[in-house]
Every structure is written in C-alpha cells, then in structure tokens.
Amino acid sequence: MKNEFEFIETLRRKYNLSKIGDDCAVLPKDSKTDLVITTDLLVEDIDFKLEWSKPEFIGHKSLAVSLSDVAAMGAKPVWAITSIGVPEAIWKTGFGEKFYDGYMSLAKKFGVELIGGDVSRTPDKIVIDSIVAGEVKKGKAVLRSSAKVGDLIFVSGKLGGAAIALKCLENGEKYESSKYKKLLRQQLAPNPQIKTGQIIGTKNLATAMIDLSDGLSSDLAHLCRESKVGAKIFADKIPIESQISDFKFLTEDKFSIALDGGEDFELLFTVNPKKYFQVENELKKHECFHIGEVTANAEIIELIANGKSEILTAKGFRHF
C-alpha cells in the first residue's frame, strides 16, 4: 500500500503535474506578482478531537495550517476559501457560527479575505477543507527544491510544544481548567509564522523553506528530497520547548519529541552562509535557531549527538 507521499509522487509523474510538491503551488498572476495557493483537509478524530478543543479553536487552526504553508513560500496571505461538513447534531449546537468566530478572528489579524466556501452535512464526523492564497513578487516564492550544499539550516522557533500539548490532552488535561493554556494552544490554535516568512521572502534570506507540519525529521526529509541534497543537524542546537520538563509522564525522550512531533508550524529554512549575519539582523525580533547544514549526501540526514553521527529516519505523521 502506498503512503500519501508515495501516492502523490506517483500522480505527479503519471500526469506530469509540475506544480505539485511544495507547500503551495505557484501560479503567475500578473506581470509583477505570483499567486501561491495551498489546501489542507482536516478531519475530526484524525486532525482534532472535539472533546479536547472548541469550535473557535478548530476554526482558528483550520486557517492557521494553511497560512503556515503560505508563510513557507515567503508570501503574503491574501484570500481564503473554506468548506465545512458537519453532522446535523453538531450543526444544531451552533458549531458553524463559533467555528467562523475563530476563523475570522485570525483572518482579520493577517488581512485575509474569505471569498468562498461550501457547507455540507456529513453522516458523523466534522471535515474542513481550508484553502489560502498568497502573493509574492514574481519568481521570488521560496521553494523546497532550491537548497544548496553548504547552506545553513535554521528553524524559526522552539520545537515539540504542539506534540507535548497533544500528549497532555491524550493524558486527560482539559484546556478550560489547565494551567498550561498557552502550551495547549500550540496544539489547539497554533500561530503561523507569517511575519517571519514574509521577512525571509521579501529580503531574499533563504535558499529553500518548508513549514514544520509533519515533524522536523519528516519535513527536513521532504526538503532534502526536493532539493536533491542531504543534511546534518546538531542535537545540542535543536531548540526544544522548555516546559517539557514539567511533564514527568512523558515516556519519549525530548529529542524524539522535537524531531518527530508534528504541528509546530514553525519554518525550516536554508541560508547561504554569506547571509548568516543578515539573517541574525533581519530576524532579531523573532526567534531563530541555526541547527545544522546542507550536505551533498542526497536524502541522507545525519544527527550529530555527543560527537557521534547517526542516520535519522523520518518518523513524523503519516496518514497511510
């Protein structure tokens, strides 16, 4: 059985779909501008649980995950389309209104216009499809496929927060009564790195970029595969959510959570070494961590820990 990445790769080759394979498709808009566009399907009990979240958070997250893809192209989000399918019993509770309260509040923050959508009944689970389009200067979308050997690898923030929050929710933590509300919101209503993405895009800081949705080990592998390069990352440089030590029930070690935990929605980007100081300067108001470098060992990712190198396998989220 093909997993979803193999399936998409097969489609891409079979039908010669050249615009598929990045965070967003890039389309010409006018003589100065390209349009970037992305879609994310969110399914109840796969991507979220109603009992852990609330409709406003689900609305926020639906938009946030697609905004994150637009950020990963270095683009400015402009418009959005959202389809929701809701079982009748949930519809009757006013789910729709509350969903759009959360959705529109985030849309307003980033000046995104909702231009369309569809509303459907479903037999028993909520489904949401979120589409966001952004604009970027012609030819300047930051792709996954243009990392070069010798580039430095950066992440835009601490990792593992969303995965720790998920473990807490699975362990019975309730948002309303929790003293870890801020941490839980990293899972339930994450903040896309729109400003960081736009600075990277407009200032030409990165050679390649991807957002961390599946997990660092998986998303770095996607970037390396598309760029036909490898990578070396340093365990002691990986920024890990500091509250991790509060949760004694966690059985995974902190590196596994930071490497394989998904949904941080931070940006992973590669930088020509000559631009190191420019990145530090332009992004000084934003967290930014140098975690490794791009190598010539195509599709091989090495993790350097305690002076030893091990090959890292992608263990991020997969549907199939």
Added chain:
Amino acid sequence: MKNEFEFIETLRRKYNLSKIGDDCAVLPKDSKTDLVITTDLLVEDIDFKLEWSKPEFIGHKSLAVSLSDVAAMGAKPVWAITSIGVPEAIWKTGFGEKFYDGYMSLAKKFGVELIGGDVSRTPDKIVIDSIVAGEVKKGKAVLRSSAKVGDLIFVSGKLGGAAIALKCLENGEKYESSKYKKLLRQQLAPNPQIKTGQIIGTKNLATAMIDLSDGLSSDLAHLCRESKVGAKIFADKIPIESQISDFKFLTEDKFSIALDGGEDFELLFTVNPKKYFQVENELKKHECFHIGEVTANAEIIELIANGKSEILTAKGFRHF
C-alpha cells in the same frame, strides 16, 4: 436552526464578505482578466454512495460539479485543486488511483491543470473537496445578481435526468448491468456545460446565470433573490428528460422531478429579449429551452400550468 443558505447569508452580513453569494467568487487577476473560483465539498452517503458508483465516476463527478460552477460564470476553467479523505480500508483497494483516473480524464478534456491538493485518512467515510478556477475577460463574469425585469429565462438542457437516475439507483438498479447506463451517468458522472457557458460568456448573451445543482425551483429562487426580481415559468415549456415514462415505479409527477430534482448541472440563464435570436443562433448546436421570464415580483416565482398561475416554493436539496 439555520439552513445552510441562511447560515451563509448571516456570515456574509456579519463579516461583510462581498465576494460570497455566486457560483464562483470573482477576483481581479491582471489588467485584462478576472479569476473565478469555486469549491464543492462531496461527502460519502450524502452526495454519493460507493455501492452505486465507482471510484472513477466519483473522481469525474467531483471535478464536474465545480466545472459546472465555472461554466455558470461564463468562464474558461484553467486549474484545479482537490483534497481527498479516505478510510484506510478503502485506500487499500486502490481507490485513490482510480479516483484520479476519472478526475484527470475529465480535466484533460477541458484543459484543466491539477495544481495541488491534500490526502488524508478519515475514520469511516470518503470526503472530497474540489476547487476549480477559471478565467474570464475583466468585468465579464456572468453573475446571479444582474437579471432584469422582462428578461427571458432559458435552460441549457432537459431536466430531471439526474433525479430519475437517483431514484433508479435507490430502487436497486445497478450501473454495470443496467440498460439505462447513459441515464445513470447523468447522476454518477454528469457532464458540465462548459462549452455552452463559454459561448454565453464570450458572446455576452446572458444578463445573469446559475448552474442547476440544487434543482430548478431552488436555483431560480437563488437567482431571483440575488437579482431582487421574480420569475414566471411555463409548465408546458419545461424540458423534461424523455425517458421518465420508462419508469413506472416513480411516484412523483414529472413536473416535480424536473422542478425539484437536483444535480442536472445544466445552466439557467436570463436573456434580454433583444438577444433572443442571437441566443438561438449562437447556441444552435447546443440544446437550449426558453421556459419563462423575469418579473418585478421580487422573490416570487410563478408556475403557469393550464392557464392558471401558482406560487412555486423551492423544494430543492438542502443539507440542514
């Protein structure tokens, strides 16, 4: 409880969403072109049943319903995005590959490029979100909201076929063994009226247009509401699928099926009377029926049968 139309109208007012309310949103592209874009969410057991259909047909229909919205703007379809969510057991049967066989075959027919999508697992039902964008000369998208009193009302083909086919499937008819395959395909794999829509658009034939997805009584009501007009239609002019008389088990009268049966994906459009002969001439290779006229009785639709007038209430498909 709000139905989906009331819900969307509430959102539109609350958040001042000016691009919502037509078959497609219209966005400026470049100095000569507008982009039109639509989305349709299809849910297993609401919009289709796997046991009645096959994955190739479901792929075809997913694209066709959105192509029909683009046709209703008088636009040329250009690119598409599709997200699919599939339960693991169905995924293992190769559903994805067969779905895209049907989808891509229709995409190729109309020169539509698949530029993106998402693949997700679902707990137990298939869901599909289909997005199609088209292009139209700037300012020339044919809206629902611009019908004028005195305009003639046309439909692009016979009505009721998809609804009759649905009744046959509900009555146990199997596609593979049926002698009514062509009729059943009107429900399972409908043909969007792309060419008719483009002729109407490029030749400026219509003042307003909508596609018949919910049913004539509902979709004419949508057009009248957006245009702030009423309509009068003549029972003896409504073109009804001729095979209807083959199916003795049907309990509904043929007018109900033609008026309220959904999913015909024909075009309903209004024409300035001065253009009557131009419409006949330009569309002579395509079926086209004059069924009524636009009146000043805002949002009132009259059905004239046997010389008597009755007020028609919208009885098309509603999710909630």
